[in-house]
Amino acid sequence: MKKIILCAGLASIFLLVGCEETKSVEWWTEHHEEALKKEAECKKTGSDSQNCHNVKQANFEYQQLHAKPTDYSKGWDDFYKKNKN
Numbered sequence: 001m002k003k004i005i006l007c008a009g010l011a012s013i014f015l016l017v018g019c020e021e022t023k024s025v026e027w028w029t030e031h032h033e034e035a036l037k038k039e040a041e042c043k044k045t046g047s048d049s050q051n052c053h054n055v056k057q058a059n060f061e062y063q064q065l066h067a068k069p070t071d072y073s074k075g076w077d078d079f080y081k082k083n084k085n
Helices: 002-018 025-030 032-045 050-065 073-084
Strands: none
Touching (some): 025 032, 025 050, 032 050
């Protein structure tokens, strides 16, 4: 009987230790440095947890929000110079 209780207790401890708090996409977006580290960890371990999905989505959204706008003015200037001659 003591062995069963001990095994059940150990099993529950291992289950609780293995569970990490799932953070939202918004949380990861607000904590970008941590998100970069977590995404690297997810890639390294090959984890497919909800946290890994959220951090990938947050990093994608962060990249979209902070993308450098494309400057087409130089391209048009070159186009007009070539067509004038």
